[in-house]
Amino acid sequence: MGLFIQNQRFSFTRGGALAFIAALLLASSSGFAQNRTVTGTVKDETGNPLVGAAVFVEENASIGAISDANGNYSISVPESAVNLVYSLSA
Numbered sequence: 001m002g003l004f005i006q007n008q009r010f011s012f013t014r015g016g017a018l019a020f021i022a023a024l025l026l027a028s029s030s031g032f033a034q035n036r037t038v039t040g041t042v043k044d045e046t047g048n049p050l051v052g053a054a055v056f057v058e059e060n061a062s063i064g065a066i067s068d069a070n071g072n073y074s075i076s077v078p079e080s081a082v083n084l085v086y087s088l089s090a
Contacts, residue, residue, distance in 0.1 A: 034079045041071045042086055050088055058083035 042053040049071025056064030057077050065075040075084070 035076045036079060037074060037076050038084065039072070039074045042067045042073065042088075043071055052088065054087045054089075056085055056087075057081045058085045061085075 040055075042050040042055065044050055049069075050067060051069055051071065053067040053071070053073070054064055055067065055073045055075055056062075057075075059081060060078075063075070063077060063081070065073045067073045077084075
């Protein structure tokens with residue numbers, strides 16, 4: 001069994017070929033993960049924009065954004081994200 005890449009031939013044993021294919025499938029599966037962009041405005045109870053509010057994915061707090069001077073935010077979240085959490089430190 002051989003694999004041709006840019007006119008170079010790479011030979012694999014049966015186990016090596018299976019490992020190579022498995023590695024390619026694992027590496028390419030991350031390309032299927034889709035993100036979506038969520039935008040919005042953080043406001044207080046009177047409707048005024050909240051500046052500097054943290055907005056993050058509840059299931060993964062490392063994915064987040066900070067609201068701007070008008071309370072607006074834009075955050076890219078994975079399709080699997082269910083809830084956004086808003087937090088404002090005094």
